[in-house]
Amino acid sequence: MVATPEKLQHTHEHLPGQDRVAVLLMGYGEVESYEDFANYNEQALNLLTAKFAPVPTWIYPPLAKLLALFDRHEWGHTHHDFISPHNAIFEQQRAGIEQNLQAKWGDRVKVFKAFNFCAPFLPKQVLDEIQHQGFDKLLIYPLLVVDSIFTSGIAIEQVNNALAEIADGEEHWVKGQRYIPSFYNEPAYIDLMAHLVEEKINADFAATYLPSQIGIVLMNHGCPHKAKGFTSGIVESQALYDLVRDKLINRYPLISVGWLNHDTPLIEWTQPNAEQAAKNLIQLGAKIIIFMPIGFATENHETLLDVHHIIHALEKQYSGVDYVQMACVNDNADFLAMAAEWANPHIAELLSEQALAVNHQSSEHHHHHHHH
Secondary structure, eight states: OOOOHHHHHHHHHTSTTSOOEEEEEEEOOOOOSGGGHHHHHHHHHHHTGGGTSOOOGGGHHHHHHHHHHHHIIIIIIITTSOOOOHHHHHHHHHHHHHHHHHHHHGGGEEEEEEESSOTTSOHHHHHHHHHHTTOOEEEEEEOOSSOOIIIIIHHHHHHHHHHHHTOOSSBOSOOEEEEOOOOTTOHHHHHHHHHHHHHHHHHHTTTTSOGGGEEEEEEEEOOBSOSTTSOOSHHHHHHHHHHHHHHHTTTOOOEEEEEEOOOOTTOOBOSSBHHHHHHHHHHTTOSEEEEEEOSOSSOOHIIIIIHHHHHHHHHHHOTTSEEEEOOOOTTOHHHHHHHHHHHHHHHHHHHHSOOOOOBHHHHHHHHHHHHO
16 A cells, blocks of 8 residues: 555554544444344343342353243244344434534544444444554443443443453553443433424324323333342433423323333332333323333334333223324434533543553552552
């Protein structure tokens, strides 16, 4: 390859010393090929279930294969080979956030995506690439509404495992780090949630129903009540619900939280679940139920399939009521602009601060020191 002056200048631009920030946008990721289910489930069991269920680890591989059969049945047969759109939407989110950030910072900032459970975007693989591209400052950004051990907690766990593996020589290659835990109480996000619901009602239902007959189920990610003392997400999820509800309640009095739980045996989950929430509102006279996911930023099998099942069950029982399934915020342009905005102050800090040198050896040394 001939090195044209242009090429040389380009490499010169990114010599160490020229500060650049890699934004690591993290999401769950969802399986797109049915062959991957067992592997995916095993990862999920290792990282998630271990935090709240007393399950011995040797059970994980056989349990994962068993769950894969259930998944295969549900997605394949019940839902005509359903393929989750999650990963494709997440890529649109990544690209949109990057576009917004680069409009401000140029190519000093680049956005990478990592999925907790899906190769080739596992955190270890993506961090390898980030290091390879010469970045030494990292903004860890789980694109998750609520902070909990099941969301950002496992993201950090995986990042730490990966960073421990990719240690490079004596000194760590990461010279600066920042972290965005969640955005459940960001005013812009709260406003957007309420606005999307109002917009939908005004466009489609205002002429058919009185405001007091419109039931709104604001759906949060279900949380187990006990998570070995880790943050389980209940507090932030509840706060998120209250904030969105406050924006709507004076116009639309029938509002309930609805938790999308994974009904695992022996585990106590948040109540009411989304189906119970809808029944409660119907009992109070709702003629239409709007299911709005506020605790999920990206569509996934829960917001699609689980809500679909719930509506199906309700239709059988209350055939005179209408049901509406709204989408997650996904790649809404306002959302991507605000998500980039939340990252800006952290990027500014990373670019302005001195590079941090973390020496691998010294931590061991310190340890002995205390010992004496």
